[in-house]
Amino acid sequence: MISWFPKSMKHNVTHYCAGCGHGIITRLICEAIDELNIREKTIGIAPIGCAVLAYNYWNFDTTEAAHGRVPAVAMGIKRVLPDRIVFGCQGDGDLAAIGLAEIIHCANRGENICIFFINNAVYGMTQGQMAPTTLIGQKTATTPDGRNPEDDGYPLKISEMLALLPAVAYIERTSVHNPQNVIKTKKAIKKAFQNQIEKKGFSLVEILSTCPSCWDKTPVESALWLQNELIKTFPLGVLK
Amino acid sequence: MKNIILASGNESCGEGAIQSGCRFYAGYPITPQNELTEYMAKRIKEVGGTFIQAESEISSINMVFGASVTGALVMTSSSSPGISLKQEGISYCAGCELPAVIVNMMRGGPGLGNIASAQGDYFQATRGGGHGDYRTITLAPSSVQEMYGLMYDAFYLAVKYRTPVIVLGDSILAQMIEPLEIKKFKSIKIDKEWILDGCKNRKPRIIRSLLLKPDELENLNLRLQGRYREIEKKEIRFEADIKNGTQTLVVSFGTVSRICKAVVEDARKKGINAGWFRPITLWPFPRSFLRKISEKVKKIVVVEMNAGQMLEDIKISVEGRCAIEFYGRMGGNIPDEKQVLRLL
Numbered sequence: 352m353i354s355w356f357p358k359s360m361k362h363n364v365t366h367y368c369a370g371c372g373h374g375i376i377t378r379l380i381c382e383a384i385d386e387l388n389i390r391e392k393t394i395g396i397a398p399i400g401c402a403v404l405a406y407n408y409w410n411f412d413t414t415e416a417a418h419g420r421v422p423a424v425a426m427g428i429k430r431v432l433p434d435r436i437v438f439g440c441q442g443d444g445d446l447a448a449i450g451l452a453e454i455i456h457c458a459n460r461g462e463n464i465c466i467f468f469i470n471n472a473v474y475g476m477t478q479g480q481m482a483p484t485t486l487i488g489q490k491t492a493t494t495p496d497g498r499n500p501e502d503d504g505y506p507l508k509i510s511e512m513l514a515l516l517p518a519v520a521y522i523e524r525t526s527v528h529n530p531q532n533v534i535k536t537k538k539a540i541k542k543a544f545q546n547q548i549e550k551k552g553f554s555l556v557e558i559l560s561t562c563p564s565c566w567d568k569t570p571v572e573s574a575l576w577l578q579n580e581l582i583k584t585f586p587l588g589v590l591k
Numbered sequence: 592m593k594n595i596i597l598a599s600g601n602e603s604c605g606e607g608a609i610q611s612g613c614r615f616y617a618g619y620p621i622t623p624q625n626e627l628t629e630y631m632a633k634r635i636k637e638v639g640g641t642f643i644q645a646e647s648e649i650s651s652i653n654m655v656f657g658a659s660v661t662g663a664l665v666m667t668s669s670s671s672p673g674i675s676l677k678q679e680g681i682s683y684c685a686g687c688e689l690p691a692v693i694v695n696m697m698r699g700g701p702g703l704g705n706i707a708s709a710q711g712d713y714f715q716a717t718r719g720g721g722h723g724d725y726r727t728i729t730l731a732p733s734s735v736q737e738m739y740g741l742m743y744d745a746f747y748l749a750v751k752y753r754t755p756v757i758v759l760g761d762s763i764l765a766q767m768i769e770p771l772e773i774k775k776f777k778s779i780k781i782d783k784e785w786i787l788d789g790c791k792n793r794k795p796r797i798i799r800s801l802l803l804k805p806d807e808l809e810n811l812n813l814r815l816q817g818r819y820r821e822i823e824k825k826e827i828r829f830e831a832d833i834k835n836g837t838q839t840l841v842v843s844f845g846t847v848s849r850i851c852k853a854v855v856e857d858a859r860k861k862g863i864n865a866g867w868f869r870p871i872t873l874w875p876f877p878r879s880f881l882r883k884i885s886e887k888v889k890k891i892v893v894v895e896m897n898a899g900q901m902l903e904d905i906k907i908s909v910e911g912r913c914a915i916e917f918y919g920r921m922g923g924n925i926p927d928e929k930q931v932l933r934l935l
Contacts (some may be wrong), residue, residue, distance in 0.1 A: 361686055388618060390790070391789050391790050391791040391792075392789040392791065393789060394660075394787050394788075395781055396657075396790065397799075403801060404801075406797045406799065409795075411789070411790050411795050412787040412788070412789055412790050412794065412796050412797075413787075413796075413797050413798075413799075414657075414660050414687070414787060414793050414797070414798040414799060415683075415687070415798070415799040415800065416653065416656075416657075416677055417653060417656075417680060417683050420649070420650070420653035420656075420680070423645070423649075423650040423651075423653035423654045423656075424653050424654070424657035424660075425657060426643070426654055426656040426657060427615070427617070427656060427657020427658035427659070427661075428655075428657040428658065428661055428787070429667075430615065430641045430643070430654075430658065430659060431614075431615060431641065431657075431658045431661040432661050432788060432789075435788065435789050452646050452647055452649075452650065453646070453650055453653070455646075455717075456645075456646040456650065476710075478697045518752070546677065568711060
């Protein structure tokens with residue numbers, strides 16, 4: 352078997368927990384950038400949350416954004432440098448809670464950027480509190496008896512909401528819980544970048560990911576829980 | 592031939608920014624600075640720049656953050672409650688060493704307050720405003736013409752020291768209309784050694800303020816503090832009218848200083864030995880000059896449209912060398928000339 356290491360990725364050991372999907376997604380982004388030969392014109396934005404140190408693994412120009420503000424920062428960069436490729440990663444807390452205004456309005460303006468939205472249905476970095484995407488009945492640090500819609504509302508379906516907006520070019524929900532879906536996720540990431548190259552407008556790939564640490568499961572149990580439970584609420588596929 | 596027009600403070604601010612080379616503006620409407628946002632919407636596109644009416648003050652400062660990492664001359668504006676919302680982003684700009692100009696046309700507070708003129712954001716502007724150990728250069732114009740010129744200084748200083756700069760006006764200055772001479776400025780060039788524009792033919796760069804190791808973060812803080820000491824040494828600006836034998840010095844900033852100037856002129860006609868002092872940089876505050884003056888005068892009268900915020904900087908400068916009296920109005924009320932005169 353021949354293995355290769357993307358030029359867009361740094362040779363650093365990641366801080367991600369065992370069985371977490373972030374490491375896979377980080378690499379898929381780098382592979383896509385390499386294959387499209389856009390490394391030297393790409394600017395990436397790391398969010399607050401589990402991907403906060405993403406720039407330690409990305410070998411191209413990068414910056415940070417305050418909690419929820421990745422789309423606003425990306426928009427500022429892209430408007431000044433319309434020929435560069437600008438993308439950001441955001442978790443579910445970052446994008447669906449504190450940054451909801453930024454993502455909706457950025458998408459609604461059809462900014463020609465890519466957002467990779469990593470949804471693991473829990474606040475990972477802050478150690479397991481409820482996220483807007485937490486499933487009904489799911490136990491978290493702040494829903495010890497399980498998420499109760501009467502108190503906490505329902506899981507927020509961001510991709511379905513954004514797909515309604517006329518200026519949005521592409522929305523797909525994928526997953527990284529098994530090899531087939533990792534391959535589909537890579538394709539989706541590449542398509543999002545390709546859309547930006549072709550100036551088609553706003554693209555978002557929602558990637559369902561595992562969080563063994565905060566789900567209190569083994570990596571294998573986590574992959575199965577994603578497949579059997581998370582996908583029921585967040586079905587995979589192209590939404591726009 | 593001089594190019595003189597009639598302009599409001601808001602329009603002067605916008606044109607000053609355009610003439611300084613500002614090519615990215617993101618803002619959100621709030622009274623009393625809406626004419627500035629509207630001016631930028633029209634003018635910045637004429638010169639090939641970007642205008643965005645953001646979905647919030649929070650978004651607009653973060654758009655400015657993004658545009659700034661590319662090396663563009665960037666600006667946002669708001670009024671008091673909106674500036675509070677921008678503070679997170681201003682702190683990030685300070686932490687990432689990014690140049691940005693933030694205009695605050697102050698209104699009455701706290702909370703929603705009102706839309707009348709006030710100076711209650713002095714502490715917020717001069718003490719950092721957001722979280723962490725940082726300072727923002729704060730420029731306080733007192734006329735439509737000075738607003739125009741200080742916009743250039745704001746962009747120049749922001750780029751020179753890679754720091755956010757606050758231009759602190761108020762509701763009166765924003766709305767008043769005066770003659771404005773449009774002057775050309777020298778172009779401001781940003782050092783390209785730190786910007787993000789894709790890593791072609793160079794190593795990738797990271798712009799960030801997250802430094803998890805205490806020593807690394809302390810080093811950033813020490814570097815910033817060193818820069819702030821340099822600014823304190825080099826960038827003090829003020830205006831003064833102090834004659835020999837001055838016994839009472841009136842100190843005020845922004846539009847209030849225009850009232851105080853008139854009062855001092857009136858007092859002199861009545862034989863009172865009064866002088867007048869106006870800091871233009873509220874941070875760095877002209878401490879050493881005031882310290883020297885405090886050895887010569889008997890009394891300093893501080894007049895502000897707040898509860899006594901610059902007063903604290905004056906007390907720190909004077910260190911008890913002379914008497915200090917304070918007269919402040921709040922809620923949008925303007926200091927009364929007769930009241931100031933009584934204190935002289």
